[in-house]
Amino acid sequence: MAKAQHELAVDGLENDASESPGHSRGTLSAMISVLALVFSGYSLWESSLKAPDIKVFVPSVVQFSAPYNNTNFEVIEVPVTLLNDGGRTGTILSMDLEATNPKTGDVKRFYAADLGRWTMDKARANGFEPFAPIPLSGKSSKTQTVLFYTNGPAQKPDQLIREPGSYNFRLVLDQAEVNDFGPLDHILRRGPAQVTFTMELREYDARAFQTGTLPLYSTTGRSAKGGEAAQP
Structure with a gap:
């Protein structure tokens, strides 16, 4: 057993x-x-x-011009790279640029009006491509040279950038909302992409405006990478 x-x-x-x-x-x-x-x-x-996740980058050199006498018109030329790190298409409806002279505290606002390099010949011939909403499919990028014009006659001073020195900028993107997934998209909604950067005007010579622009250089020597604006 x-x-x-x-x-x-x-x-x-x-x-x-x-x-x-x-x-x-x-x-x-x-x-x-x-x-x-x-x-x-x-x-x-x-x-x-994944919802659109748009980032914005600005290089280390931008251009500006104040070509017309007795007006408050200034143009800021900014090459902008846009990256959509999301999975769905995102659309940039408009861009707003805020420029500040830290010495005086003056603030002037600009809007994205045209695309291309600024020259007086192109301005006289109306040879610029108008700015239009920019769609970005998922995981794609696009680079545009955007011309920002003074946002109306009420913007003062007439010429913000008028002497060598540093100037602060804040670029904010107005993005179309996505609601493919209803409440989920609302919960996960991001603030508009924005980027801040400081540029230095090293020499001022108004004669350059007769044909083109003057360069402003990044005070850091590097491109600026955008973040996310605070939710309203």
Whole structure:
């Protein structure tokens, strides 16, 4: 009897040992399947479902001109790179630029009006491409040279940039809202993309405005990367 019980115990141990590798393989397969599902879902979210996530970059050199006498018109020429890190298409409806002279505290506002390099010949010939809303598909980028004009006759002073020195800028994008997923998009809604940067005018010579522009250089020597504006 004792011998029979011993043999049954040995057989049980052998069965447990033989079943253990199979059980481990089953657990590993299940874990791999779960990981694959998670990775697939994450890839789908990033590539197709994620809301537009637009970032803006400004290079280390921009241009400006004050070409007309007895007016408050100034033009700021800013090459802008836009990147949509989301999965769905995002659209830039407009751009607003705020310039500040830190010495005087004067603030002047500009709006995106045209595209291209500023020259007086092109201005006389109306040779610029008008600014229009910019759609950005998911995971795409676009670079445009944007011409910002004085935002109306009420903007003072007549000429904000009028001597060598540093000037502060804040560029804010007005983006179209997305509501593909209703309340979820509202909860995850981001503030408009913006970028702040400081530029230095090293030399001032108004004669340059007869044909073109004067450069302003980044005080850091590097391009400026935009962040996210605070929610209203």
